[in-house]
Every structure is written in C-alpha cells, then in structure tokens.
Amino acid sequence: MAAEGKTIDALSQFELTHAFGPIGAAVNFTQSNAHMLVASVVIVLVMIMGMAPRAVVPGRFQALAETFYEFVENLVIGQVGHEGKRYFPFVFALFMFVLFGNVLGLFPYAFTYTSHIAVTFGLAFLVFLVTTIVALALHGKKFFGYFFPEGAPLWLAPIIVPVEVVSYLSRPISLSVRLFANMVAGHVLLKVFATFVVLLGGLGIVGPLLAVLPLSVNVLLVGFELLVAFLQAYVFAILTSIYLHDAVHLH
Amino acid sequence: MMKRMTLAGVTAALYSLGAQAMAATVAPGGLEAQSVAAAEASGGGMPQLDFGNPLMLAQVVWLLIIFGVLYYALANIALPRVASVLDERRNRIEGDLEAARAAKAEADAAMEAHRAATARARAESQTAIAEATQSAQADAAARSAALNERLSQQIEAAEARINAARDTAMGALREVATDTANALVQRLSGIKNETAVSAAVQRELATQGKA
Numbered sequence: 001m002a003a004e005g006k007t008i009d010a011l012s013q014f015e016l017t018h019a020f021g022p023i024g025a026a027v028n029f030t031q032s033n034a035h036m037l038v039a040s041v042v043i044v045l046v047m048i049m050g051m052a053p054r055a056v057v058p059g060r061f062q063a064l065a066e067t068f069y070e071f072v073e074n075l076v077i078g079q080v081g082h083e084g085k086r087y088f089p090f091v092f093a094l095f096m097f098v099l100f101g102n103v104l105g106l107f108p109y110a111f112t113y114t115s116h117i118a119v120t121f122g123l124a125f126l127v128f129l130v131t132t133i134v135a136l137a138l139h140g141k142k143f144f145g146y147f148f149p150e151g152a153p154l155w156l157a158p159i160i161v162p163v164e165v166v167s168y169l170s171r172p173i174s175l176s177v178r179l180f181a182n183m184v185a186g187h188v189l190l191k192v193f194a195t196f197v198v199l200l201g202g203l204g205i206v207g208p209l210l211a212v213l214p215l216s217v218n219v220l221l222v223g224f225e226l227l228v229a230f231l232q233a234y235v236f237a238i239l240t241s242i243y244l245h246d247a248v249h250l251h
Numbered sequence: 252m253m254k255r256m257t258l259a260g261v262t263a264a265l266y267s268l269g270a271q272a273m274a275a276t277v278a279p280g281g282l283e284a285q286s287v288a289a290a291e292a293s294g295g296g297m298p299q300l301d302f303g304n305p306l307m308l309a310q311v312v313w314l315l316i317i318f319g320v321l322y323y324a325l326a327n328i329a330l331p332r333v334a335s336v337l338d339e340r341r342n343r344i345e346g347d348l349e350a351a352r353a354a355k356a357e358a359d360a361a362m363e364a365h366r367a368a369t370a371r372a373r374a375e376s377q378t379a380i381a382e383a384t385q386s387a388q389a390d391a392a393a394r395s396a397a398l399n400e401r402l403s404q405q406i407e408a409a410e411a412r413i414n415a416a417r418d419t420a421m422g423a424l425r426e427v428a429t430d431t432a433n434a435l436v437q438r439l440s441g442i443k444n445e446t447a448v449s450a451a452v453q454r455e456l457a458t459q460g461k462a
Binding site: 014 | 297298299300302304305306307309310311313314315317318320321322324325326328329330332333334335336337339340343
C-alpha cells in the first residue's frame, strides 16, 4: 500500500497478475486465485483441526469452528426451515469463502478476491443457478407460478409478471454488486488515506505531524472494514438463504 | 512543479473520496462515478472492469474449481465431523438430563414412601395411645367402682354399727333416766311408783324425739 510516485493510485491494487511463477503463468493462475486457495485451505484447516479434539467441552479453537458452524446453521434453518439442512453446506461454503476472502484482503500485501466483480458475480450466479435448479427440481412447472402471485387479478399479469421476472433475474446482479462495491470502496479508501500519509509525511517539518491524521483515519477504517467484511459475508449468506427459502417454499 | 502535481493529486483523490463514500452507501448508482473519478486519479480504468483481460476469465474458472473443491471438502469431510461432535454432545446432555430426571423421580418416590411411613407410624401410635388411654380409663373406672363398693359397704356397716350403738345407748338412756327419775321421785316425795315414772320418762323421751 504505497503511493506509486507522487500520485494517488488506488486502483492498481486490483490488477490481476500471475501467481506461482511460470507454472501459474502457464495455466493463467492469478494471485486472486492464490488467495482463494489460501482462504479455502485456512477454512478447511480451521474446521478440521478445530474439531480434531472432538471435545464435549470445546477449547477455544474448537469453539471457533463450532461457532462458525452453528451461526450458519441457525441462519439457514431460520430462513429456510428444517428442510433447508440439505443446503447448509452450500451456504456455509459461501459464507466462509466470502468472509475469509474479505478478511484475508485486509492483511498487508494481500489481494481481496471479493473486490472483483467477476468473482462476486461468479458466486452470485452460482447461487442463482442453484436456487433455480432447486426450485425446478422441487416444484417442476409450478415454479413459474412464482412470477405471478396467487390471488392477484389476472388483468395485472402483464405488469406483475415482467416485474417479477426482472426482479428475479436481477438477484445475482444486486448480490454480486453489493459485495464488490463494498470491498472496492473500502480498499480504495484505505489506499487513498495510506497515500495521504506518505504524501503529507514528505512535506517538510510539519508533514509528519499532519500525516498522523490520515493514519488515524486508516486505523479506524481497518476496524470498520473488519465489520464490513463480516457484514457482507453475512448478507451474502442470508440473501442466499432467502433465495433458497423462495426456491423451497415458492412464496 | 512537484508541489503542483501533489496538490492536483490530492484534489483528485478528495473528489474520488466523495464518490467512494457515495459508492459505499448507495452502491450501484455511485459506482460509475467512483470508477470515473478513480480513473481520473490513476489514469486508467478499473482493473475489475477490464473484461478483455484473459486473466479475468481464468480467474473465474479457477474460482469455480477452487470453490467446488472447498464445497466438496466442507460438505463431505469437515462439516460431518462438526455435526457428529455436536450430535454426540447433544445426546450426552440429553442422556445426563434423562438420568437426572430419573434420579429426581426416584428421590420423589423415596420422599413419598418416607412421608407415607411417617403418616402410618403416626396413625399407629395415635391408636396405641388411644387404646392405652381407654384401657387405663376402664381400669381406673373398675378400680374406683370396686373402691366405691367397698366404701359403701363399710359405710353401711358403720351406719349399722352406729344405729346399733345408738339403740343401745338409747336403751341405756331410758334405763338411766328411769332410775334417776325413780330415785329423784323417791327422795323428794317418798313415793315409789316405778310404773308411772317409767311411763312418764317414756312419754318425755318420745316428745323429745329421742326414742
């Protein structure tokens, strides 16, 4: 997070590069994917090693793994109901992948893969596909009744149906843009204030004194970004659960 | 020249900052403004929107592969372990609760038995006391009756004795009175009429109610 020269370059942090040297370059493995890999390995390790003691009274590490598990489980069951247990691993994987991606991105020199619209849209489109397939598999043709609520007057169909269809199709867009925009905004802000620190620090004697201001802003921002990282993962998971609820119950 | 560039950078950054704040709060609407402003600051577009970059597609392909593997590992290895530990704990807690409930029921039953035994013992002792009291009362009544009987017999005997004594005394009194009256009459008048004196004494005693 250093200023490139004397201008503010808040966006180069999002540029994709190759990871793992020539092997990575050969298969176009980006540093973004490398961070996904790290996050996934950490997630699996936390869950498996945390639960390794299988203690009845959990230690801290096991309590952490159990807290993740029960948090998402309660979220899924609260939104979808007990028939939603089947989809719990999917929501759990999404929640952890987004959460660890967001938090991992806050470490210095780390890349935030959730700050790429292609990644967030990929995940959101996956959610869209899964919910639609679940709805079709459970309800067949009745699923299309979802776009026209029961009891609405028939002559309103030309208005209601397009609105419902558009709102259904826009779900992956809103889901992906929300996460993407939050992460980009946070990281750009961090970068901008970090650059202020460097620029002000170079302004003679008073510079370092003034530089304390953007630095303290950045300290606060990191805390705020931690909150946003968790909140956005939570929002992503809860919206997925809500969409799954609609797919399972069709209303 | 350097200072001017710095100043320009700062203004651009401030402008971009406003757009960031907007983007952070309103999301999609402010996003274009942000990307435009940021583009002005850095001299290029957002790398995230550079869909011509072959790395972009590669990133998504790798994302799907990595996420698929993560999902598989979580769904088939990691999460079942957590579930089994949580189930084990739930069962154990339920078992403990069950045992505690059984122990409580047992204690309640024992308490009930104890209470019943206490009540029975109290009732038994009450009857025993009542019986003892009754028999003691009967005994006492019988004894007092016997005593009364004996006393009344004694009283009767004593009365009979007293009556007899009085009769004798009364008889002796008439004799003494008659003798005394005879002696007095003889001494005073010289007349000796025992039959008249005796009748007079008899009459006098009768009038006094002492015969």
